[in-house]
Amino acid sequence: MNCEKVSQELVAYLDGRMDSAERRETEEHIASCAACRERAEQFRRVWTVMDEVPVIEPSFGFDARVRQRVAAEPTRAWWAWFAPQARLAFSAVLLIALTVWVAKRPSNPAGGTAASTEQDFNAIQQLGVLENYDVVTKMDALSELIPSADQKPQTPEAEPRESND
Amino acid sequence: MQAMARSDVQLMLDVKAGDDSSFDFLLTKYRSPLVNFLYRMVRDRATAEDLAQDVFLRVYRARKEYIPSAKFTTWLFRIATNAALNSVRDNRHQRMEVSLDTPVSEEQEASPRELPAREMRIDEHLLERDRVEFIQRAIASLPDKQRAAVLLHKYEEMDYAEIAKILDCTEAALKSLLFRAYENLRVQLAPLVSPSASPQRAAERRPS
Numbered sequence: 001m002n003c004e005k006v007s008q009e010l011v012a013y014l015d016g017r018m019d020s021a022e023r024r025e026t027e028e029h030i031a032s033c034a035a036c037r038e039r040a041e042q043f044r045r046v047w048t049v050m051d052e053v054p055v056i057e058p059s060f061g062f063d064a065r066v067r068q069r070v071a072a073e074p075t076r077a078w079w080a081w082f083a084p085q086a087r088l089a090f091s092a093v094l095l096i097a098l099t100v101w102v103a104k105r106p107s108n109p110a111g112g113t114a115a116s117t118e119q120d121f122n123a124i125q126q127l128g129v130l131e132n133y134d135v136v137t138k139m140d141a142l143s144e145l146i147p148s149a150d151q152k153p154q155t156p157e158a159e160p161r162e163s164n165d
Numbered sequence: 166m167q168a169m170a171r172s173d174v175q176l177m178l179d180v181k182a183g184d185d186s187s188f189d190f191l192l193t194k195y196r197s198p199l200v201n202f203l204y205r206m207v208r209d210r211a212t213a214e215d216l217a218q219d220v221f222l223r224v225y226r227a228r229k230e231y232i233p234s235a236k237f238t239t240w241l242f243r244i245a246t247n248a249a250l251n252s253v254r255d256n257r258h259q260r261m262e263v264s265l266d267t268p269v270s271e272e273q274e275a276s277p278r279e280l281p282a283r284e285m286r287i288d289e290h291l292l293e294r295d296r297v298e299f300i301q302r303a304i305a306s307l308p309d310k311q312r313a314a315v316l317l318h319k320y321e322e323m324d325y326a327e328i329a330k331i332l333d334c335t336e337a338a339l340k341s342l343l344f345r346a347y348e349n350l351r352v353q354l355a356p357l358v359s360p361s362a363s364p365q366r367a368a369e370r371r372p373s
Contacts, residue, residue, distance in 0.1 A: 011318075011343045017325070038360075042351045045358035050319055050350075053300055058200045062214060066192055066221045070185070073225065 001029045006036050014043055173237035181228045188228075191237075192221055198321060199245055205316050206249035207256070208305050216248045236327060243331045246313050253309055296357070303353035311346035318343055 006029050012018050013026045030037045171179070171187075173194075179187035199220060204213035223244055304312060310332060317328045329339045351358060 007344055008340060011340060011347065012325075039348075039351070041360075042358045043347050046347055046350045046354055047319060049300055049354055049357050050304070052297055053205075053304070054297065055197070055201055056204055056210065058196050058217070059210075059214060062196060062200070062218070063189075063192060066196075066218050067189070069218060069222050070188065070225050073222075 001025045003029075003033060003036055006030065006033070007039075010036075010040060010043065014040060014047075174233040177224075177228070177231055177237055178233065180225070181231050188225060191224070195238075195241060196221075199241070202242070202245060202316055202321065203249050205301075205304060205320070206246075206309075206312060207252050208301070212252060212256075216245070216252055220245045220248055235330060238321075238323070239327050239330050242317060242321065242323075246317075246331055250309055250313070300354065300357070303350055306353060307346055307349055311342060311349065314339060314342045315346045315350070 006013075006026055009018065009022065009026060013023065018026065030040055173191065176187040176191055180191070196217065199217045200213055203216045203220075204210055207213055207216065220241070224241065304315065307315065314328060314332060317323045317331060323331075325336045325339055329336045332339065332342075334342070
């Protein structure tokens with residue numbers, strides 16, 4: 001063993017944390033090397049001198065301040081488990097809502113318009129005002145509807161009722 | 166008494182399960198070692214106590230995620246060491262900002278890490294106090310990582326594996342770090358540890 005190797009392991013040697021073979025080799029070197037012996041001795045003194053540094057006690061109220069800060073910590077509710085995934089959950093809900101909305105939308109917008117036009121037409125047909133021929137014929141806006149009404153078989157019922165009056 | 170029979174890891178697991186009295190026991194057990202370690206790292210009592218409180222609070226906050234993969238002290242002092250190193254770094258940064266605006270003497274420029282000069286004391290009590298101060302300043306003059314390694318080794322009496330985990334290095338690197346640290350201290354404390362040293366002579370030989 002040389003001085004460099006002893007220097008590397010000197011702290012472990014002084015701590016007594018060496019196996020017996022290493023310890024014997026180190027002791028042999030130290031016995032024959034004045035510089036390493038001197039350094040080992042001074043390291044021991046450094047440790048002794050360091051023991052002179054007094055231990056300080058935490059100030060009065062240290063524990064109370066820690067407990068106070070601990071008590072001020074928010075308690076975690078059962079739903080807090082979800083908190084870290086809040087953004088993820090929000091995104092998921094948004095995605096589901098979007099999917100439902102898209103699914104509910106009519107696939108053919110043109111078909112929808114045709115259906116509503118047909119409904120409107122039926123509603124107009126069922127208006128009582130259509131039964132009054134005079135009114136209908138005098139209304140320019142509804143005049144176009146009359147030929148179609150005449151073509152249908154059920155509309156002639158209006159004429160006998162009018163003649164009765 | 167029941168808490169004394171439980172290991173630190175078990176106490177921490179009890180804290181995790183919601184038992185705050187176990188946290189109180191850990192606080193009582195480690196407040197003094199932690200405050201002393203931090204005080205020796207930052208050299209300011211108020212800062213050391215503030216940091217120690219932060220460390221305990223961090224432990225409490227992390228209770229739900231605590232997994233006993235290492236010794237409790239390893240975890241505790243790792244948090245404390247990081248807090249101390251950050252604090253020292255921040256303070257040094259602040260001091261550097263101040264020093265940019267203040268004139269620096271030639272002597273300070275030549276040896277910024279040298280121990281500041283102190284007036285000699287004759288009185289025995291003051292001599293003793295100066296001696297302790299001299300030792301503390303020698304420890305404080307070590308580079309941050311060397312100082313942390315020495316404090317954990319000498320005062321906390323931790324084994325190499327534990328200190329290496331705290332400082333995030335290998336055991337071989339730690340041994341080398343410790344050797345360099347004690348070698349620095351041997352030089353700094355030469356007036357106290359050299360073969361011819363005596364308290365009186367040590368005081369006389371301090372840098373002035």
